[in-house]
Amino acid sequence: MASTGSSDGAADGRPILQFSAKNVDASKCPFTNPTVSFALRRSGCLHLAGPSGAGKTTLSNYIAGILPPKKGKKMLRNTLGIEITECAWDERIPGGERAGMLFQQTTLIDSLTVAGNVCVALEHCPAAKNGKEAMAEQQNRATIKRLLETVGLDYLRDGPKRPSELSGGMARRASLALQLAQHKHVIVLDEPFAGLDYATAVGVARELEKLRREKGTALLLISHEPDIVDIVMGKATSLNRVQSNGSNGDKTTLTAASGSTVTLTRRDSTDSDAKASSKLRHPSVFGKDPHQRLLVKVLDYFLYSLPLILLTFLAAGLAISMLSSDILRRVDVTDTVLSVVQREVKPIIQMFTGEEEANPMYTMMINMKVRNMLNTTIPPAKATLYAMGMAKLFVLEIGPLITSLLLSGRIGGSYSGEVATMQATAQNKLLLTLGISPVVWTFGPSLLASWMASPLLTMAGTVLALEIGAHVGPQYGIGDIEGYRKEVWEAVFVPLRLRGVVSWSENEGWEHGGQTLMESVYSYLDLRCTFSDTYLDAFVEIATHPVCFHLIKSLVFMTIIMGVAEVAARRKADLTPRGVPKVITTSVVGGSLLVIFADWGFSQLLLKRH
Numbered sequence: 001m002a003s004t005g006s007s008d009g010a011a012d013g014r015p016i017l018q019f020s021a022k023n024v025d026a027s028k029c030p031f032t033n034p035t036v037s038f039a040l041r042r043s044g045c046l047h048l049a050g051p052s053g054a055g056k057t058t059l060s061n062y063i064a065g066i067l068p069p070k071k072g073k074k075m076l077r078n079t080l081g082i083e084i085t086e087c088a089w090d091e092r093i094p095g096g097e098r099a100g101m102l103f104q105q106t107t108l109i110d111s112l113t114v115a116g117n118v119c120v121a122l123e124h125c126p127a128a129k130n131g132k133e134a135m136a137e138q139q140n141r142a143t144i145k146r147l148l149e150t151v152g153l154d155y156l157r158d159g160p161k162r163p164s165e166l167s168g169g170m171a172r173r174a175s176l177a178l179q180l181a182q183h184k185h186v187i188v189l190d191e192p193f194a195g196l197d198y199a200t201a202v203g204v205a206r207e208l209e210k211l212r213r214e215k216g217t218a219l220l221l222i223s224h225e226p227d228i229v230d231i232v233m234g235k236a237t238s239l240n241r242v243q244s245n246g247s248n249g250d251k252t253t254l255t256a257a258s259g260s261t262v263t264l265t266r267r268d269s270t271d272s273d274a275k276a277s278s279k280l281r282h283p284s285v286f287g288k289d290p291h292q293r294l295l296v297k298v299l300d301y302f303l304y305s306l307p308l309i310l311l312t313f314l315a316a317g318l319a320i321s322m323l324s325s326d327i328l329r330r331v332d333v334t335d336t337v338l339s340v341v342q343r344e345v346k347p348i349i350q351m352f353t354g355e356e357e358a359n360p361m362y363t364m365m366i367n368m369k370v371r372n373m374l375n376t377t378i379p380p381a382k383a384t385l386y387a388m389g390m391a392k393l394f395v396l397e398i399g400p401l402i403t404s405l406l407l408s409g410r411i412g413g414s415y416s417g418e419v420a421t422m423q424a425t426a427q428n429k430l431l432l433t434l435g436i437s438p439v440v441w442t443f444g445p446s447l448l449a450s451w452m453a454s455p456l457l458t459m460a461g462t463v464l465a466l467e468i469g470a471h472v473g474p475q476y477g478i479g480d481i482e483g484y485r486k487e488v489w490e491a492v493f494v495p496l497r498l499r500g501v502v503s504w505s506e507n508e509g510w511e512h513g514g515q516t517l518m519e520s521v522y523s524y525l526d527l528r529c530t531f532s533d534t535y536l537d538a539f540v541e542i543a544t545h546p547v548c549f550h551l552i553k554s555l556v557f558m559t560i561i562m563g564v565a566e567v568a569a570r571r572k573a574d575l576t577p578r579g580v581p582k583v584i585t586t587s588v589v590g591g592s593l594l595v596i597f598a599d600w601g602f603s604q605l606l607l608k609r610h
Helices: 054-062 069-080 114-123 137-151 169-182 198-215 228-233 274-278 290-303 306-330 334-353 360-424 427-434 438-476 481-492 499-509 519-526 535-543 547-569 577-607
Strands: 016-022 035-040 045-049 082-089 099-101 184-190 217-223 241-246 252-255 260-263
Touching: 016 054, 035 519, 045 054, 045 274, 054 069, 054 082, 054 099, 054 184, 054 260, 069 082, 099 169, 114 137, 114 290, 137 169, 137 198, 169 198, 198 217, 198 360, 217 228, 241 260, 252 499, 290 360, 290 438, 306 360, 306 438, 334 360, 360 427, 360 438, 360 481, 360 547, 360 577, 438 547, 481 547, 499 519, 519 535, 547 577
Parallel strands: 035 252, 045 217, 045 260, 099 184, 184 217
Antiparallel strands: 016 035, 016 082, 241 252
């Protein structure tokens, strides 16, 4: 603790921290003060006051070490026009024991209980890392109990609770206990009373005052509640505002000792010079309209998914084409066919010639003819089989399936995580209070975007895999590139066997060959199959056409994925951040399983095609 050990840093009156920052660019710096400097001593409390946006949190983040010393200093100077001229800590205080921070949003590990949070902070405190032996479990529990009681929490009643079960005041107290467990000499408090009712805020303030007075911890307090700040400083503590004029007489340097207030003055846009003012732009409201959200989603779903899809289909296309080509190359039916010819043709020759033994010359000639015939017909047959197999496999079966399984994680997981986060942070409730349907706000644009992206991604991946096959097959002696492409085109773009389509083709468009125009139109609109009078067969014919089948599967699979993600994300109205990963997992796994089941259904539909 700050009150014990040689690293007390204040037993001799020396400050724990000496800090100074200078305004070096008035057009960027959030405060107008030329210089802000103060010192923090043991048991001291510095109130960093000023309007919102004046840079209080920025300075406190640097002091707390959230901004890296070197990179943070450079970033503050280049971005905000703030130069950190001094941030000197007492050298006797180890770096890990210098400063802790309570954030504006109460921050606890959501998957742990209150006691578990304190235990993690205790086990990872700098003192433990500096070589001290780990405490026994009994001693560890006693320390956790003492820390919780120090901040006004009950070990047995409040320790087992999850962060989501705590009230605002209890959560702030628990966060404070984590900083005490870390043996911090300075605790930065960024709006610790925001969102608390007055009684709760007073209770937290009294705990902070007690901590400062009894434990010797120094506090750097950011708050807009001056009455509550007085309680933290103690009734006997007088607030001293120290002002020293600069050399020019119109610049002020604010300094603070223990129990003081430093006020930052916010820079308004009217304070900037004309050049800086000319650079100001109206704030963007992009995203408020559905078509804007749709555009963002389409770009997100398509562009970020495209490399994943292309690389996956590249690997799949190479693997399947190489395996298929190698199998077809190894298949040789010549000897089998010749043995059959020998066995079946030889008796016929004997019957016609009347000889007991067939003339070897006849047999040799027949074998040559059969071999030439096989050498002429088998290679083209293998090339056709290879091209048709690749086309049917990727267009009808694994193309849409692979894409959908990948997008179940990429798009389904992304969407469910987005909606679950909105659910856990009450954004969906806000939309309801504004008279906006959360489903319309998020699900509508996202579903339309997924319908646009999924077929395009499936098509891109399928074309790549088929093109890979065009170059792999010839390397194994299976066909040629142009022949392969022709076979694939004919396998994919097969003519529809519908009476209207056939009638249109035979009459070459609107030429009706003796029929009236209306009779021709009616014949063209006849959607029955050429081989059946039932419209069910016509539906199967259209739905299982390779191009339609490819498109329908992509859309249905994507609808399943998005539907599962929507249900999983909105299922619990009181969802907490801890439940968001589970929602994403449920969405991805559930969507993938239903897609696989739906793919089986499509396979059954394909079997019904005549």
